[in-house]
Amino acid sequence: MINPAKLEEIAKQITNNMPQGVKNLADTLEGKTKQVLQNKLAEMDFVSREEFDVQSQVLIRTREKLTELEAKVVLLEQQLNAKNNAE
Incomplete structure (x- = not known):
């Protein structure tokens, strides 16, 4: 999630x-802005x-x-065609 310190x-x-x-x-404005x-x-x-990285790895494995x-x-x-051509 978004780092609260960054929002602050x-x-x-x-x-x-x-x-x-x-x-x-x-x-008041700072509190309202946050x-x-x-x-x-x-x-x-x-x-x-973390979830993005996990999903990226899943995608890489899926592509492989x-x-x-x-x-x-x-x-x-190729094997099927070779068999059909031999007959």
Whole structure:
């Protein structure tokens, strides 16, 4: 999931870049900004890096297996054609 420390850092950057007159509202705004960011990110369909890496490995293994099966099908088709031609 999203690192809460990163969300806090983003909220602080937004607050720090405000004009001096608005900084009096910084505490309230920072809290609201974090809340809005967390709510919006929670609505999005993200996967963790770990889950992404696991699924990537599954895909690699699946592709390897598919390549093996394709080669076997080609070999079997060649054997079948050779048998049919011999008859």
